[in-house]
Amino acid sequence: MSELLFKAINSVKDSEIAFCKFLSANDTGSTGAHQAGIYIPKNSFSILFDEEGKKGERKENYIDIEWQDDFITKSRFVYYGVGTRNEYRITRFGRGFPFLKDEYLGALFILCKKNKEEYSAYVLETEEEYEGFFSALGMTSVETNKIIESGFNDYELRNRLFNDYLRKIDGNFPVTIDVADKAREFYYAINGHNIRRISEQPDNEIIKWLDIEYELFKSIELYVYSDILKTPFDSVESFIQVANSVLNRRKSRAGKSLEHHLKKVFEYNRLKFTAQAKIEGRKRPDFIFPGEQEYVNAMTNIEIDNLTFLGVKTTCKDRWRQILNEADKIEEKHLFTLQQGISKSQLKEMTDYKVTLVVPKVYHNAYPKEYRNDLLDLKTFIRLVKEKQM
Structure with a gap:
């Protein structure tokens, strides 16, 4: 466990309240939006303010935030409720602030409230850190973008x-x-x-x-x-x-x-497929459509074009490259992931290697705007596979 991960986990456990999310294109400024800053969903207003913002008003609060146990920013918690806006953000990070850049898109942002005047924040970059964080706090990647409920509970x-x-x-x-x-x-x-x-x-x-x-x-x-x-x-x-x-x-x-x-x-959805098919080089791809036998027997271009490969990784910021050497006959790779946002540079690299991400529709807005049309949701992926199998 890295020292930074250890600090982040302990900070959450020692806090009055904590929040986490994957940084999206909207947060890092990749959308080109006028208003910069980290967006906080309305269901998590309590990490910023004691009371929920009211439509028609704007309120703000200036807070010192210690980042990575290393440096402090005098940032602003703000609620925009005037006109058509109805959102919470953290803004004003100072010149040279490192984390609102494209390369941090998809990184895990953690905000901890020690008390009304003390806040700490962490940004984790690797999938090993994500997994360590989620495992230690008893949560998953789908439980982000809201207040963290850590520890064992007996309500279940x-x-x-x-x-x-x-x-x-x-x-x-x-x-x-x-x-x-x-x-x-x-x-x-x-x-x-x-x-x-x-x-x-x-x-x-x-x-x-x-x-x-x-x-x-x-x-x-x-x-x-x-x-x-x-x-x-x-x-x-x-x-x-x-x-x-x-x-x-x-x-x-x-x-x-x-x-x-x-x-x-x-x-x-009545798709034909083989999970963990046995193919060349003792490789075991997650899913081959329409199946293992069709893959093994495929010789002509038409037969190969009817094949589809799908890898599965809960997060893929670093591990997406692992699928490149699977299912050699299939040039275009599909990868299903729950990852919420990846940087433009990584998405371009995926495109260059003919990797297409399949991401639940609700997470698409976390990706840079110019790459969203390249994403598939699960429904669209199923439709494309069905068309091949007709």
Whole structure:
């Protein structure tokens, strides 16, 4: 764990309230908007002001923010409520401020309120730091852009569906696919099982599946580890062993669960595909459409053009290059990700390597405006694959 990540995690835990988001094109100024500054959604106004802003007024507050435990800016918290505007922002960072540049688009911004006069902020740049941060605080990348709710909570255990399931697992941690399947089952029980909704709104559905799955996962953690948490550790080594086990399970679960949910979306949409196909060089691509056998047998240009490759990575700011050597027969690569924003330079590099991102529609505005038309949402990707399979 890097020193900066360690400081960021501890700052969140020691704060009255904390917030995080991935920096978007709107934040970094990549959209060319007149108003510069970090946008804070209305659901998180409490990180800036004691009371919510009222339409028709403008209010502001000047605050010292310590960045990266390194330097301080005298910044402004401002609510714009006059005219057509209705938004909160953090502005005025001073000359030479490093983080509102294109290369930081997609970086994880964390703001911590110690008290009314003390704030600290951190910007994490690597996927390893994202994963470490989310794992330590018991959250996922889809739980950003709002106030952080960290730590173990017992509200999930009061849910009847969760309680029934926890009793059945008998203190053993279920495998990832079982948790993903059970999460969808609970989602259907609460919201109804609407196959048409999965076909017409797959982007929204998969995010909701991930949300309820992580609530279930945290409940399982609390249930399985409750006795361990109540018992003092006899050594630092035993504490580290348990902590590493928890963190590693959290990290490995995220990517696998996303693949499980995508597989279910593709099945509901009646796509032909193979997950983890066995192809050349013992490679195991996440998804090949229409399937492994079609890929292996493809020889002509027409047969190859009918193939589609899809890689899956929860975040891809650095790891997108890993898919370049997968599925050699397919020149254009598709990559599904939950990443909220990537810099222009990286997006240009992806374009040069013929990598097309598939991103839930709700996250498209986090990307630079000039590259948004190059993004696919999940619904559009499914339609394109269907057209090949007709």
